[in-house]
Amino acid sequence: MNKKLLLIDGNSVAFRAFFAMYQQLDKFKNPEGLHTNALYAFKNMLDVVLKQEDPSHILVAFDAGKTTFRTAMYKDYKGGRDKTPAELSEQLPYLREMLKDMGIKSYELANYEADDIIGTMAKKGAEAGYEVAVVSGDKDLTQLASDHVTVYVTKSGVTKLEAFTPDHMKEVNGVTPTEFIDMKALMGDPSDNYPGVAKVGPKTASKLIQEYGSVENLYYHVDEMKKSKLKENLIAGKDNALLGKKLATIKCDSPVEVTLDDLSYEGSNVDDLRRFYEKMNFRRFLADLAQKGELTENKTEVKKQDYVVLSADNLDQLPKAAEVTFYLAMFGDNYHLADFAGFALKIGGETFVSRDVFLLQESPLKEMLEDSAVQKNVFDLKRTTYGLYRLGIKAEGLSFDLLLASYLVDNEKNSNDLGELVQGYDYYDLKTDLEVYGKGKNAKIPADDAVFFNHLAGKTAAIAALKDSLLKQLKDHEQDDLYDSIELPTARVLAKMEMNGIKVQPSRLKELENDFAVRLKELEEKIYKEAGEEFNLNSPKQLGVILFEKLGLPVIKKTKTGYSTSVEVLNQLKEQSPVVSDILEYRQISKIQSTYVKGLLDVIDERDGRIHTRYLQTLTATGRLSSVDPNLQNIPTRTEEGKQIRKAFVPSSPDGYIYSCDYSQIELRVLAHVSADPNMQEAFKTGYDIHAHTAMKIFHLSSVDEVTSLQRRRAKAVNFGIVYGISDYGLSKNLDISRKQAKEFINEYFDQYPGIQAYMDWAVKDAREKGYAETIMHRRRYLPDIHAKNFNVRSFAERTAINSPIQGSAADIMKIAMINMQKKLDELGLKTKMVVQVHDELIFDVPADELETIQKIVPSVMQAAVKLDVPLVADASWGHDWYEAK
Incomplete structure (x- = not known):
């Protein structure tokens, strides 16, 4: 087999990847809030290059820091570059993690750049008989092109690559790869911040090097040149040109400690890669793994379960009990449409299983499932409730939900696959659904009943086994009320909303x-x-x-x-x-x-x-x-054409109404509460326009009446940006202003709202001490990286410590409002239905004769959900379709 070495310029490609998908920056975040656009685009590039090159050895090289031997030569080297955007910096440590999980070696070397590592390894590879492919985001590395080294430069993002060979270099630049160094020496490099010769651009530099071959030879003959402005500039710029050549030359004998053997590529560690994709919410890459059949089988021998196979003939054997554990099996995530696979029921020490879900419609199973006095332990209350609803069964008494309890104890343990989730609790003898149901879109239950029934029985055993431990942890964390009073009731409300649906014409x-x-x-x-x-x-x-x-x-x-x-x-x-x-x-x-x-x-x-x-x-x-299948939270609202879509969403009755009520600036109100900042609290208590108030403060105006629309827009961007931990770079992009001006806005903001700066400092300190951040209702977000040595990883954890309590508390308030609202509808016996939740907004389907009642109760219920130091405000509107209601 021919050996091929692939060398990738990590920093350069990551930078290109970030900006290639910058327009989707806010869309690409994982559940933790980490930006993932650069990771996603980098992985796309890797897929293209791995398929194209099929390398036997790979290395991704990174810069070790800003100080190198080049800065010792020229202190302003790369000095003109803006600080790396925080939104990119936070992704770089996870890029290395992804590479490791993909089985790809990464490396950095103090005092040297990634280019020098690549140059050194390219030389070693070529000398050892390897074909070498280099991938970079800029053309500096094209000087390495040779008969055995091809340099690919990313174009139009990072998945399209331009191949630079010696012939192509000659065609594009008119010079050989090594002569390209001399070209750069004459031109200088604004990106790396070193000067060349004045008035010498690419064409002139190329022409001079074609004639003289090198910078040194050019200056050897410069006195022979005819008098001209170019000659004057060359003489005046000699020191710059000679220095530029040293700076531009990639060092191909750097003291790299890795060997070619260290770079052998054996493929991905699929289990680790799967976990990484899940953490980053990369569904497409997860689907690719499953479709290719790359997910590994569970090597652990599965524990043999005892069970009885239920049929119509032995239903009378079911014992009666005050508590049962129940699992309804379906193919796939979309339980609204998924085919049923079977069910399992654990009663005391006995477990009953069946493929025939229609048995659930028979006595005594139906009565048991609908009896609120019989407590049921399940996995995913909402999924179970909806699945039984499809079978004509009104589930009652679902009192323990393993998925919700696990999610509250540790929000990373939230897999919708029970087999996968319980492995995180050292319950390793349960397979995942993927392993049992098969892989791909046409997955089928194995013909072997024993495998399937053992799987179902194992699921009920896991639910029952983990119940007491999880409930104890919730109590120890003071989260039992969050679980009992918010999450469980929310699941029931959401199940009802999913059943209701919203009418569409x-x-x-x-x-x-x-x-x-x-x-x-x-x-x-x-x-x-x-x-x-x-x-x-x-x-x-x-x-x-x-x-x-x-x-x-x-x-x-x-x-x-x-x-x-x-x-x-x-x-x-x-x-x-x-x-x-x-x-x-x-x-x-x-x-x-x-x-x-x-x-x-x-x-x-x-x-x-x-x-x-x-x-x-x-x-x-x-x-x-x-919201998914479809995502009703994502219907466009910024353009009139997007808003028109809402005209199709209508009430059930022809004369009815769609009623909308949403919280006004709920996250900023939570921020005012947790920070206790007097200026911000004053704005909300007196009913000021908070964005105009902020503009008045940061622009030092005497009243809100003096605020211009532009100042208000900028203040609004700062207000919401602070909640989400925006950087000066992010704010500058949002407002199309310089980073310096954006930084001044942020600094001015903290000067005018000192309580917010104090809250941020406290939030980070508290998270360092506890290891987690917490909402008003004690929802925890663990932050293991709050003590990380890596600055970017630690900084992201610190920003998360600041904004999680705000965003999480706002989410909790909305859930409380939904629960209380459903209770009120039930208490009054109203036909009005809660049908959609969109972030801070609730949508209702209201009969005409109930509109007056709904106008009174919805805002009051939402505003009374919790008591903060500033008032909650809910704004309502209504119409004969969702468009009119906004």
């Missing part, structure tokens, strides 16, 4: 589909007219030719196939030509059409004309609820 969606189609056609024709010709609007290549060649717009960024026409690029150009704004509008409407209009039409339940979303109660570390 397909005719309105189809009307929107037609309207959008007409609008898209109009925009298409308008764009063709502005462009002067027809072309494929969905082809970036054709669009690039129109914009940058025919219309002569300035080129912002190039890709391997032509010009970049990304949203980021088009936003920079929209003021220069009306066609750009039309293209952006076309893309926006097209996305809404495909994702939401057509997407929602596909998920309307034909039986009742409703959409039944699922709520994920144990996904986020903060306790915030998420």
